[in-house]
Every structure is written in structure tokens, then in C-alpha cells.
Amino acid sequence: MARQTRQQRRARRAQQAETAPAGRPPAPPPVRPVANGDAQPERRPAPAPREGRRIPGSGFIRFVQEAIAELKKVEWPDQKAVISGTVVVIVACVIVGTWLWAADKVWQYVVQHVLLR
Numbered sequence: 254m255a256r257q258t259r260q261q262r263r264a265r266r267a268q269q270a271e272t273a274p275a276g277r278p279p280a281p282p283p284v285r286p287v288a289n290g291d292a293q294p295e296r297r298p299a300p301a302p303r304e305g306r307r308i309p310g311s312g313f314i315r316f317v318q319e320a321i322a323e324l325k326k327v328e329w330p331d332q333k334a335v336i337s338g339t340v341v342v343i344v345a346c347v348i349v350g351t352w353l354w355a356a357d358k359v360w361q362y363v364v365q366h367v368l369l370r
Contacts, residue, residue, distance in 0.1 A: 255322030 257265075330338070 255319050255326075258326065
């Protein structure tokens, strides 16, 4: 299952705060008597292991469902932001490409005319 949004968590906490008694600590676990007269906290039985077989492909289906849920939370950029980001990347590529081309030509000259003489 996809993670809750901050707004959903806040709403859940507010609902829990309304139903919980104010200023009181949580109640201790229930006590049950034992044959020798001593009282011991009640222990809950361990959950039983799941029985049955896992359906093949269910992990992939769950992954796809969670991915779709996460993609719905994404704030997608508008057309103006996409265009400006693309222009920045293209300009940066041209600058770096020009720098590498110039450095290659300089080192080519150094190797051919200075080192290999």
C-alpha cells in the first residue's frame, strides 16, 4: 500500500486525539489470576502464520498499484518549466562540449608537436 500523505496522517492523529481521554496515561495490560494465586499480565497469543499459497505475480501487481499511487502524488511541471529546463540542459551541453573539443585540440597539438618531435 502506498504511504500516507502528511495531510492524511494529521487527520488520523486529530481523530485519535478526539477519541482518546485527555491527560490520562494508557491503561496497563489486563491481569488474569493464575492457579497459585499470583497475578500475571495477560499475554496475547502469537499470530498464526499465514496459510495457503502466495499467488504468483501478486508482488508485481502490488508494486504496480503502489507505483501508480505514488505517481498520483507527484507535482508535475507545467509546459513553461519543461521548456526552460530543456533549454538549460542544451546550453550546458553546448558549453561543456565546446570546452572538451577545445581541450582535445590543445592536447592534440601538444602531443603531436611537442612530445613526439
